[in-house]
Amino acid sequence: MAFESLSEKLQNAFRNLRGKGRLSEDDVKLALKEIRIALLEADVNYRVVKDFTRAVQERAVGTDILNGLNPAQQVVKLVDEELTRMMGSETREIAYRPGQEITVIMMIGLQGAGKTTTAAKLAGKMKQKGKRPLLVACDIYRPAAIDQLRINAEKQQVAFFSMGDKNRPSDIARAAYEHARKNNNNVLILDTAGRLHIDEDMMAELEEIKSGVDVAQTILVVDAMTGQDAVNVAQTFDQKVGVDGVILTKLDGDSRGGAALSIRAVTGKPILYVGMGEKLSDLEQFYPDRMASRILGMGDVLSLIEKAEQEIDAEEAAKLTDKVKKAEFDYNDYLTSLSQMRKMGGISSILGMLPGLGMGVSKSQMSQIEGAVDEKKLARTEAIIHSMTPQERSDPKIMNIHRKHRIARGAGLDIAEVNRFVKQFEQTRKMMKKMPGLMGGKGRRRGGFPF
CATH class of the missing domain: 3.40.50.300 (P-loop containing nucleotide triphosphate hydrolases)
Structure with a gap:
């Protein structure tokens, strides 16, 4: 994924600033040196990097940032603002001819x-x-x-x-x-x-x-x-x-x-x-x-919401939300949620837009998160559900050891994997029952995130 290496190096630079009650000018210069190296390694134009670091340093040293209550966060804010300015500040759209002109x-x-x-x-x-x-x-x-x-x-x-x-x-x-x-x-x-x-x-x-x-x-x-x-x-x-x-x-x-x-x-x-x-x-x-x-x-929640609204069927999401609230979420619904997640670009795309899964999270930790729900595991999950009878999919309560053995044979998997999935599914149902607000709602959540 583009920017992955750059993001990690920038976070390392900011991490060195955290925990300090106050920052000296040398602290800022050292952080900017690391940021400059990270940008150059990301193949950013040399003149652009030079102008960027100079602008951040002038703003940081020229304000009360060094004596603020949370100077490290203020440096991050300055870098965020300068990155935005570097890339154009305003969102631009294709200009169309007026009226019926082609x-x-x-x-x-x-x-x-x-x-x-x-x-x-x-x-x-x-x-x-x-x-x-x-x-x-x-x-x-x-x-x-x-x-x-x-x-x-x-x-x-x-x-x-x-x-x-x-x-x-x-x-x-x-x-x-x-x-x-x-x-x-x-x-x-x-x-x-x-x-x-x-x-x-x-x-x-x-x-x-x-x-x-x-x-x-x-x-x-x-x-x-x-x-x-x-x-x-x-x-x-x-x-x-x-x-x-x-x-x-x-x-x-x-x-x-x-x-x-x-x-x-x-x-x-x-x-x-x-x-x-x-x-x-x-x-x-x-x-x-x-x-x-x-x-x-720092994530991109707005793009995630827009992506959900474009890709997820609103009526289907509403039905799913209602099922969660009534604790009726079944294996068919789980399949639907997996399908909708794929439409949104898969788990990697979604994780990259979530706040908190970046700042303070290392590359290895992110890999572990992605690994927990990687495509191969999702494919095995689908195989397990597809090996169930229609009755088993719609009524999880009837699941027993004999049914699990049959499902494992049908999916070509070990019984331990089926047991693990069924246990995780039950835990997911309990969690969703407690937090139905995650499944939809008013205003910006109307697209719903059924997974």
Whole structure:
């Protein structure tokens, strides 16, 4: 996961400040030295790191922070604020044309950055917002690029336009614009070709497309795993073609996160969205303040709530809540909760957004938490439940030793694992009965967290 190493190193720096009633200027300088090293190792641009640490030091030393009641927390607050400022402070959205005008969005970037998949992800987001997007295949060079976009368009249930690979991309874009006008599509998303490196032919083609249709937004798709090169790519594309915003892909991978922290500060171009997985739903709007909180290990509850509300069926969650309150939660409901957790990105994704599972929790401790509910164990749990009869699933009270032996054989597991799961399930039921408020409620909890 991006930022994992950076988060741990930042927490170590803050940990050294805790427990001190007052901080000296040397304490702050020592902590900032560790923070500077952590940021550089995360592949953050050197000038950005220099400006960041100077800003934090000036604010820390220039206020009453050193004599405050809890100076360590105030340093964390300053770092949080400066990280947010570095990444853009305000959340930015794609700018649409007013009224019935067609908004043309041109997706650009190097080959392998994930433009085609991201274009489809973006179309899905726009459809959710009431837009009528048309995905346009302008990549006539990469084998299967057109088919990939078509398949993804079908999965997202959005319109698709192609003229094959024998026409010029600029001609395809113009024809697609006319098609959109006649078919009432108000957003045109042009999936252009990438190259392994930036070259003149690539830039000339993009300029030709822009001269043929009125492009409202040029969105650069950047692979976060390219680190510092991502910043260089962004600068070059902006100079040659002009960039209005950036989408970072593969931020869920092993990237060090430096691109996310550097692009906005170096280029001035806002990060609009981040790709957090391979599924077509794994595209999140970029909130600088929430990302700063994640980096500092303080969680991101707002994004977790929004994710739950998008992925969890409200009616199903309400029924589940009612069952918990009445102590009627059964094995069928447990299966449903596992399914909903997967829709939200799995346990790792959820844990990363929870406050408290970062600050003060080491990497090894987090691994133990994730290990307790890893995917393999969840798969075995599902096998156990699927080996039960319908009656056993709906009435946990009838479970006995003979039934457990039969279930163990059906699931291909040892009886000890079945016993352990049944015991854990009963403990979970008791806990949920005592805390039904966790399962839903009013206002911000309306999505519910049934797991």
